[in-house]
Amino acid sequence: MQKDWQALLYNNIPLSRAMxxxxxxxxxGRVRLTAPLAPNVNDKGTVFGGSLATLATLAGWVExxxxxxxxxxxxxxxxxxxxxxxxxxxxxxxxxxxxxxxQEPEALQRFLRQFERRGLARLAVKVEMVCEDExxxxxxxxxxxxxx
Amino acid sequence: MQKDWQALLYNNIPLSRAMxxxxxxxxxGRVRLTAPLAPNVNDKGTVFGGSLATLATLAGWVExxxxxxxxxxxxxxxxxxxxxxxxxxxxxxxxxxxxxxxQEPEALQRFLRQFERRGLARLAVKVEMVCEDExxxxxxxxxxxxxx
Numbered sequence: 001m002q003k004d005w006q007a008l009l010y011n012n013i014p015l016s017r018a019m020x021x022x023x024x025x026x027x028x029g030r031v032r033l034t035a036p037l038a039p040n041v042n043d044k045g046t047v048f049g050g051s052l053a054t055l056a057t058l059a060g061w062v063e064x065x066x067x068x069x070x071x072x073x074x075x076x077x078x079x080x081x082x083x084x085x086x087x088x089x090x091x092x093x094x095x096x097x098x099x100x101x102x103q104e105p106e107a108l109q110r111f112l113r114q115f116e117r118r119g120l121a122r123l124a125v126k127v128e129m130v131c132e133d134e135x136x137x138x139x140x141x142x143x144x145x146x147x148x
Numbered sequence: 149m150q151k152d153w154q155a156l157l158y159n160n161i162p163l164s165r166a167m168x169x170x171x172x173x174x175x176x177g178r179v180r181l182t183a184p185l186a187p188n189v190n191d192k193g194t195v196f197g198g199s200l201a202t203l204a205t206l207a208g209w210v211e212x213x214x215x216x217x218x219x220x221x222x223x224x225x226x227x228x229x230x231x232x233x234x235x236x237x238x239x240x241x242x243x244x245x246x247x248x249x250x251q252e253p254e255a256l257q258r259f260l261r262q263f264e265r266r267g268l269a270r271l272a273v274k275v276e277m278v279c280e281d282e283x284x285x286x287x288x289x290x291x292x293x294x295x296x
Contacts, residue, residue: 012191015199018166043160049229050205051163054198061197081197085233 047092056139060125063100064143078148084141101126119147182245195240204287208273211248226296232289249274267295
């Protein structure tokens with residue numbers, strides 16, 4: 001049973017509400033975050049780059065929290081982003097989604113082991129952003145989990 | 149006489165309004181964008197990383213537009229971000245600002261010359277984010293200006 005991610009985001013991060021972010025759980029348990037064009041539009045009638053970066057930042061944060069939750073470590077973790085970078089590939093003309101990519105098993109185990117031992121660990125997360133089945137942007141980021 | 153940047157942002161990018169972004173022109177003509185904590189808060193009571201990246205993305209866009217305006221080329225330019233990356237240095241506990249750093253004269257001249265000749269040019273912009281006079285994050289991005 002996963003968290004109600006949308007409620008969690010809306011209650012804690014008002015910008016996610018302004019962006020009208022919604023969350024869907026996909027087949028393997030990962031979370032797809034989606035946002036509509038209207039509240040995220042720019043001067044060119046396409047999606048504002050800041051909205052893309054922000055949706056990806058949220059998606060990576062959700063994935064880091066979800067992986068800690070799965071390992072039974074999520075309740076004690078506070079997760080912050082340390083570095084994030086976005087490559088903008090195509091203009092985005094309608095609703096867009098962000099999905100974190102699966103972790104390499106070794107990287108995930110190293111992250112969880114280090115968090116358990118030291119209460120401090122860093123995870124690199126890659127996020128793809130899509131619009132109408134087209135890859136429109138790539139995001140990669142480092143998140144740090146600290147024992148709260 | 150500069151543009152009314154706040155009005156320009158509010159009328160074209162609704163997320164800037166949700167974030168309550170304001171604009172001040174500083175001594176050398178550059179623009180400082182500022183946003184308060186409340187609409188940009190996260191689950192930890194500090195500023196959400198997505199808000200920091202977004203304010204910086206706006207600041208870099210404003211600076212690129214301003215530099216084209218100064219050269220008399222702004223009216224014909226459409227500016228998009230191609231790559232942006234943020235390093236988060238410190239938690240941010242109150243209102244925060246983003247200021248683009250001055251361009252190297254040679255880089256600026258190359259950008260303007262290329263835009264004039266080809267109608268397509270790329271500018272690298274560095275943005276510093278501060279809170280209560282402390283550097284809290286760094287952002288660097290590439291913006292592409294196209295003749296509209």
